[in-house]
Amino acid sequence: MKEIIGQLPADRFSQVHLSYIVSHTHIDSLIRNHITIGTAIIPISTSRKTTFFTMWEEWHR
Structure with missing residues (x-):
């Protein structure tokens, strides 16, 4: 995962869990400790969590 996330643009992708990297443009909603993308x-x-939400707020200013 480290190799993959290192190749993706940090302003468009985040690793939110050991097993998940998400594209910011595909996030439908943020609910407490979860992200929804479509039905996933x-x-x-x-x-x-803290790092992701801090970055998320900066992206949406």
Whole structure:
């Protein structure tokens, strides 16, 4: 995963869990500790939650 996330543009993709990298443009909603993309529910790990939400707020200013 480290190799993959390193090749993706950081302003468009985030690793939100050990097993998940998400495209910001495809996120439908954020609910507590989860992201929804279509019908998929993707967990946001506790260790990545603060960083992800801080970055998310910056992207949506």
